[in-house]
Amino acid sequence: MNDFAGRRVAVTGASGFIGGRVVERLVLGTGAEVRALVRGYGRAARLSVLPQERLTFRAVDLDAPQSLRKALDGCDLVVHCAFGSRGEVDDRWRTTVDGTANLLDVAKLAGVERLVHLSTVDVYDTSGLRRFDETAPALGEDADDREYEQQKAAAERLVLAAHGDGPETVVLQPGVVYGPWGGQWTVAQLTRPAEEFEELPVTGAGGACNAVYVDDVVDAVLAALAEPAAAGRKFLVSGPDEPGWGEFFDRLRGIRGLPAPAGTPADGAVPDWEQALYASPARVDAALAARLLAAPRTTLDEGMTRTAQWARWAGYGAPGGAGR
Template sequence: LRRTPGDPATGSTQQQKLAAEQLVVRAHGDGLETVVIQPGVVHGPWGGQWTTAQLRRPAGDFAQLPAGDDGGVCNAVYVDDLAEAVLLAVDTAAAAGERFLVGHSEELRWGTFFDSVRALRGPGGPAPVTAGEPVADWELELYRSTARADYGKARRVLGFTARTPFAEAAAVTAGWARWAGEAPEAGA
């Protein structure tokens, strides 16, 4: 993967997250037990980057984003499932000092993910943007990736398996988004 200016993996937020993770890993021991949870695309009620930010993104972006069965693999996890993984990690002695990738084993395509956002935004979504910046190359590259995260360690050590299928999670998120004013009421 080639890093380019504007790529969040080269930005200060990603660098800070990596630095914090390294501090946590180094702090393990001497009376302090640590564990690192590395979730995939976290979605659901009150979700920032992958829920509310997607609902608020410029309408013009959606023409460039995958639809239907298009796009690569979206390694996603519903927020309630992530919370369960965190609780298991805290309560499992064998988790101490370890890192765990956390996500759902269901194969979710980015097209399906963005179709759920499109459906929720509906015709009452934010006004279309006719001009603006194209979706960044690094972002489009992410949506083409077929890399699949391996959640086997979380399953073996924590006994964690994400239980909420994407369709169910999307339905709950839709109800929340309407309630929170992030999406138009159904039929509006």
Template sequence: MLNNKKVLVTGADGFIGSHLTEELVRRGYDVRAFVYYNSFNSWGWLDHSPSDIKSSLDVFAGDIRDPYGVKQAMKGCDAVLHLAALIAIPYSYHSPDTYVDTNVRGTLNVVQAAKELGVSKVVHTSTSEVYGTARFVPITEEHPLQGQSPYSASKIGADQIAMSFYTSFQTPVATIRPFNTYGPRQSARAVIPSIITQIASGQRQLKLGALTPTRDFNFVLDTVDGFISVMNSEQSVGEVFNIGSNFEISIGDTAALIGELMDVNVEITTDESRLRPEKSEVERLWADNSKAKEMLNWTPKYGSKEGFCKGLEQTIEWFKNPLHLAGYKAGIYNI
């Protein structure tokens, strides 16, 4: 166990990263939060954290693409949870170069520094998008990797770079592969916040992309628990773990369920600008999470349809808060 040890979280200012950072502090870890440098001195979502959590953080502002800054941030740290990445799929269609720079080179910077500094554990963040459209379900960690978008291709590259340092230099790398995480603070470029914010702002004709693809949605608190479980497991080094709910639902059914939970009748229209190119759309994702259960003793608390409804209710409640909703532009498609 790494309790009382120094843990660096890259991407700590983001959706999952902020939840993870807060939970680590609550569990008694000494946390250094790597946030993206900006002239506003913003810590992203960490700006909204409780004051007792903010006051206990060691915040490092930098850029994951800068090897010098990354190494400086990692000095004195026992473990690194590497979440910093560009993740929006539509944006990767017109700016693929920056995805390679951020996701592949950024990951190289982390594992290179870990090797040189002798860091005890690196948890590298993958994504279920690396599997592409499922060839078999539920998807195990042995499923072929298919780069169906520049984003997923960059994450496949990052995954391979990270694992190559384990096989080449015995760098203690473990890879976590979360399926579609959702929850409070998520960007409206993702489908669940897009649905909720449109309804909460008074719209009843929802604009969405493809409705038939299925996803395995994972509530953010389960994803956070997965990160900490991977970090603390001695067995996880050199391994890849799916973190998913093992519950599959279509985008169309998800929208209908959210409408039901928000007690409104909605009409769904297809917005052509939200559709992925045909061969780039990932049609089906459904996680086999048995490896994480067996090796990490991790189990989703929000699995099954009942758990999904519980997670959605908490997410809806957060987004309906006028202070939170005001931060979203529900009428604009956010890529």
């Protein structure tokens, strides 16, 4: 894989889960000069322990093109991980969608060669599907819905449309990303009320999880920065095995030291919309990413073992808790 020696790579959302790991891997595993773009420095402490010779930080606001212009000056490549996660829905939309438009405009002016955008599997309409790839129907546009899925779909459309008029663009669409420092599918699950696990699936139950360990996502990012054939394309990214939601939650039960459900759940602890998510049979076919980018290597067992080790260090796991 290209080690990016002599190349300057900017990473938006560098203080977040995936963005932070992209920065770590670039600094520790390549020769790139890395520019970590963050909203504020307070959440960047995780990156402060990295060697600083090829790492610099810039405070940016995606809503403010002027700060982006300074941040992207001299950059060859961009990894766009940031999205709106704070404030009211209009604030989040502005950061995710309008912020992406601003980034694309500034990247063009700065002469950026390629931009890799982190999207999500949620941009597809998988109703009635048991397996789907990049040719599946897109989520329908809904002007009255400005929540996460519509935000990410709108931002993705902008990125794909920009290819050929500025930097080359590549879109990655990961599934359920978990691992050390993870938010929704790691820390949130390790800290949710234990009684809710009485209503969550067990091994052999539930639909398709489409779990992918964070390092497999970063492998795809690094390959997408360098692979000529990736330009202008979108890629679903999922793990090498195909666990169900029951397997996923049983690994989390193991990390937390929780017993198997007793069969008497407190009905209503897990909302209907979430239960519907865990029932969906739609399974990602990530063959295109495996062929053109990086084949995923981390099984659920391996990923959850690493996550359990981190959870114990971070104070989230039960003493002696395991990933299986």
